[in-house]
Amino acid sequence: MLIIRSQQIGNGQIPVSVSDTGKGISPQLAKQIFDPFLTTKPHGTGMGWRICWTIVELHGGRLWVEDAPERGATFQFTLPAAALASR
Known part of the structure; x- marks a missing residue:
């Protein structure tokens, strides 16, 4: 099962999270997943994942992964709301 969440917060950033119920990471x-060729x-x-990381970074955001509790x-x-509004 996937759970996708997003919201606009006061600091001008829009956070998005995508969680699954798989075996975890x-x-x-988690430290290496965005390395090229891993x-x-x-x-x-x-x-x-490296391409995803690059796209987010080029748009002024940040991408990371965590094991779910x-x-x-x-x-x-996260992506800056201003960058999304100008598109």
């Missing part, structure tokens, strides 16, 4: 993988799949390129993982990112 180890602290070691893959956990037999035929993966290791570019998917109950079960699964939560990917979160």
Whole structure:
């Protein structure tokens, strides 16, 4: 199951979180998941999360991942509201 949340907060940032109920993510993988060419799949390129990270950063935001407290993982990112309004 996926849970997607977003809101506009007072500091001009819009946070978005995407949580799942999968097996979670180890602290070691969480530290490396945005590194180029890191893959956990037999035929993966290791570019998917790096591309996501780059897009968010280029728009003035930040992207990170955490192991979810109950079960699964939560990917979160923020984007400046002003950048979204100018599009």
